[in-house]
Amino acid sequence: MVALDRLFAEIPNRILLAGIVLILGMILGYIANRVNRRLLTRAGIPEAVEGTAFERTARSVGTSTVAIIAQLSMWFIIGVSILAALSVADVRFTAQFWGQLTGFLPEVFVAILVLIVGIVVGDKVELVISERLRGIKIPQIGVLPRLVNYSIVYIFVLIALGQIGVATSALVVLLGGYIIAVVIISAVAFRDLLRSGAAGVYLLLNQPYGIGDEIHIDDHAGIVQEVTVFVTRIEGDEAEYIVPNRRVFEEGFVRVRHD
Amino acid sequence: MSSLEAVLDSLISEVDAVALFSPSASAYDRFVGEDDVDVLVISRENTVDAENFIELPLDFGDVRDRIRFGIEGAMDQGVIDDGDVLACVVPVFADEPDTVVRVRASESLHTGIYDLFVHSRAEADVIRDVLELVIELGKKGQKGQRVGALFVVGDAGKVMNKSRPLSYNPFEKSHVHVGDSIVNVMLKEFSRLDGAFVISDSGKIVSAYRYLEPSAEGVDIPKGLGTRHMAAAAITRDTNAVSIVLSESDALVRAFKGGELVLELDPEEY
Numbered sequence: 001m002v003a004l005d006r007l008f009a010e011i012p013n014r015i016l017l018a019g020i021v022l023i024l025g026m027i028l029g030y031i032a033n034r035v036n037r038r039l040l041t042r043a044g045i046p047e048a049v050e051g052t053a054f055e056r057t058a059r060s061v062g063t064s065t066v067a068i069i070a071q072l073s074m075w076f077i078i079g080v081s082i083l084a085a086l087s088v089a090d091v092r093f094t095a096q097f098w099g100q101l102t103g104f105l106p107e108v109f110v111a112i113l114v115l116i117v118g119i120v121v122g123d124k125v126e127l128v129i130s131e132r133l134r135g136i137k138i139p140q141i142g143v144l145p146r147l148v149n150y151s152i153v154y155i156f157v158l159i160a161l162g163q164i165g166v167a168t169s170a171l172v173v174l175l176g177g178y179i180i181a182v183v184i185i186s187a188v189a190f191r192d193l194l195r196s197g198a199a200g201v202y203l204l205l206n207q208p209y210g211i212g213d214e215i216h217i218d219d220h221a222g223i224v225q226e227v228t229v230f231v232t233r234i235e236g237d238e239a240e241y242i243v244p245n246r247r248v249f250e251e252g253f254v255r256v257r258h259d
Numbered sequence: 260m261s262s263l264e265a266v267l268d269s270l271i272s273e274v275d276a277v278a279l280f281s282p283s284a285s286a287y288d289r290f291v292g293e294d295d296v297d298v299l300v301i302s303r304e305n306t307v308d309a310e311n312f313i314e315l316p317l318d319f320g321d322v323r324d325r326i327r328f329g330i331e332g333a334m335d336q337g338v339i340d341d342g343d344v345l346a347c348v349v350p351v352f353a354d355e356p357d358t359v360v361r362v363r364a365s366e367s368l369h370t371g372i373y374d375l376f377v378h379s380r381a382e383a384d385v386i387r388d389v390l391e392l393v394i395e396l397g398k399k400g401q402k403g404q405r406v407g408a409l410f411v412v413g414d415a416g417k418v419m420n421k422s423r424p425l426s427y428n429p430f431e432k433s434h435v436h437v438g439d440s441i442v443n444v445m446l447k448e449f450s451r452l453d454g455a456f457v458i459s460d461s462g463k464i465v466s467a468y469r470y471l472e473p474s475a476e477g478v479d480i481p482k483g484l485g486t487r488h489m490a491a492a493a494i495t496r497d498t499n500a501v502s503i504v505l506s507e508s509d510a511l512v513r514a515f516k517g518g519e520l521v522l523e524l525d526p527e528e529y
Contacts (some may be wrong), residue, residue, distance in 0.1 A: 204434060207432055210465075211415045211416055211419060211457075211459055211463070211465045212415065212416050212418075212419025212420055212465070213416075214420075222416075223416035223417060223420060224416050225414070225415060225416040225417075225459065225460065226415070226416075226459050226460055226461055226463070228461070233460075235414075235416050235417065
């Protein structure tokens, strides 16, 4: 007993305090790990990320997305507590270095979190889009979900890099060019579709004509069979006309009254 | 056992094609390996990547309906010709094939059950959805009571012009489609209303409460069926619609096309 007392007496108070801080940090980190894991599971994250490439990779090495994020929070708290312990222990010779690192650590933590979220969201969107496109049997269509995935990951990488202070202006310019190109191309390519769609929303909401009405649009006369967002199907005497809805607004239409 | 083998041999001798109903992948591969007969696959989904595939819209409870659908589909796709003899390998009691049926494809077998789904104006999915809804309605009824119902599917513009409203249309300015689960509940509630439901080619519910006014001249349906069935048959002669009826008296589901009864099934079998 005496020897143990002597041993404690030998250890300076500061180092004892540092040890306590460290142990407290580890306990806190462990609790954060468990609580986060519980919260993320409760929030339905495991179902949401199911099937994504990130989750599958995580599974193949025996962990999961939720576990990775929860552990990340644990390591963050432990890291901070190590720093705190070091500062309490007053390790003077590296004060400058540790000071900078203390400021940097949260940034890195947020950057890693953003990166993981980006990869998972990108994967998920890719999955959802390819699910939607499954009915369309064109092999090349598989490029589209992949492209959306990479775009999302690119944006999240930009955010992560910005977080830790890497110069990203060149990448931002690239992103701007890419977005402008997408907007211009879709504005040109989908112009008629968009105009028909806007007209179609009006037609569906207000229903100036409905199924069964006899109408004339341009030279197309007949009975309305179907009104969709983009087109109106008119059954003529010998043919079925499929008229884009924007024509209704450009030309107007005539409804034939029977009573 | 030799006489039993003789019976089986007579069933499978000189067949032009083999029709596999819902086969497993290994069974299909075994049949494709033999190159002296054509192989057809008839099932809900083409899980075996078969070359000659006919999609069943429903798991017809009546095996004859299933075989008819397959044969009419195969004749329509040109896989088999009039007069060809088929051996159909069908699961009847289990999920595994347990029955072989020998049948000659001919026009006299033709009931139009395949045309009902595939060559109607309305989309096949819509017809299947309505049929499933009617089957469910027939099984459970409305709040435990037997109901009758009449759905006219496709060519809605013409149907609307051949009918008049009995009351205000509850589906006015709504955009509901058959097949959505909430809509099925709605339609069940509305099924106590008199009159017909009108459904468009793409499945939009256009109207309820319609009194159909087709000319019933020359419509020939089995005697004993009531006015609902007569109206249902007649409207399909006057327009390109198909109609699906749930009988209130015998609780059978019947489908009409071109003024003729093409399908009759018992909801209890599904």
